[in-house]
Amino acid sequence: MRVYVINQRNEPLMPTTACKARKLLKCGNALVVRKEPFTIKIKVSTGETRQEVIAGMDTGSKKIGCAAISNGEVLYQSEIEIRNNVHKKMDQRRMYRRSRRGRKTRYRKPRFLNRGSSRKKGRLAPSIRSKIDSHLREKKFVESILPVTYWRVETASFDIHKITNPDVSGKGYQKGVQKDFYNVKAYVLSRDKYTCQKCKTKKGSLHVHHLTFKSNGGTDTPENLITLCASCHSKLHSGEFLLKGKTSKTKHATEMGIIKSQLEDQFGEFYKVFGYETKFKREQVLGFSKTHYNDAVSICCDEDNDVSINNLVYYKKHVSGGDYQQNKGIRSEIRIPTGKLFGLRKFDYIKTLKGNGFIKGKRTSGSFVIYSLDGINSFNITVKKDRKGNPRVTRLRARSTTLIERVNVK
Secondary structure (H helix, E strand, C coil): CEEEEECCCCCEEEEEEHHHHHHHHHCCCEEEEEECCEEEEECCCCCCCCCCCEEEEECCCCEEEEEEEECCEEEEEEEEECCCCHHHHHHHHHHHHHHHHHHHCCCCCCCCCCCHHHCCCCCCCHHHHHHHHHHHHHHHHHHHHCCCCEEEEECCCCCHHHHHCCCCCHHHHHCCCCCCCCCHHHHHHHHCCCCCCCCCCCCCCEEEEECCCHHHCCCCCHHHEEEEEHHHHHHHHCCCCCCCCCCCCCHHHHHHHHHHHHHHHHCCCCEEECHHHHHHHHHHHHCCCCCHHHHHHHHHCCCCCCCCCCCEEEEEEECCCCCCCCCCCCCCCCCCCCCCECCECCCCEEEECCEEEEEEECCCCCEEEEECCCCCCEEEEECCCCCCCCCCCEEEECCCCEEEEEEECC
16 A cells, blocks of 8 residues: 655655555654545655656546556556536526525516626536536646656547447538438428327427436437427326437537547646557556556556556545535525434445445434445445444544545455
């Protein structure tokens, strides 16, 4: 196990061994600044010789892989699960806000685009902004514990047309399904022959319906749209019948295209690495299994490098800062236990007799659900005190926006 070191000016130095760190702490020449990953700060002047440290990042719209190597030794590797619920949270917040305005401020006139953030140039959707910030947050963290010389980042490029139509080539790219149509709605109506796909009528008003709602991962692509008459459309939303849809194949590919362009502007200087290079080095040179952190290690090294496997991986998960539903004050309508329950909050890291883990769910009965970030362990425990009044659990770390857990992998 390597211990990360920073100097008196909070600048990162090369990692040291656990034995040397223990001696520095014992004699009072260092203090602990972070428990996970374990980091110490030197209180006295010392040598600051640094070797070349290459950091690599495997970008993604669901998970990120990150690693740092020096002289063939893996100094750090992590796998980060980023947030994919921002869109749902924004919709929920909008619903609460509109409902509250209707109850409390009915005199207020309706306004449109009255927020500066929705009008500013270069605005990104909150869901995309969150994912870009997750990449930049991990970059900043690695640079805070290791003296990174330079970065290598995998910038993937996706052919959206070929994902939906694998046989496309040449001039076929100019002859998509929506060619000669003004918009997607006009194409869908023409494709369905201006006929309701439920009752087969051509009379009355025709609507274009999303098979999979956008809140559930659906998109505005023609494959997710269908023509319905006004009567069938209202019956569908009232639950009289159901229509099955397909999830988008290109949602995350489209997001990666946006993330790639934004990282090139905000990440700073870095070396670009393509996906086929990463796969070749991981399979043919290193012989590693397919994981995000192994991809990051492959991005760091060259084809002639010999890198040893490091079994220590830091699993991370980005979560929201807290529970924001209004539960107190004169405008409160619902009282919900968003705060502490038995002295514990959701996502607190606790120690139990069955093992350590994060609080995933809590109940007023005292039965809590505990899980690990690697997805292997999940169990139920009771957090109430025993008959003698002794606590059954111990809180090791309080909740934060970045959950982190050290795991030894095979």
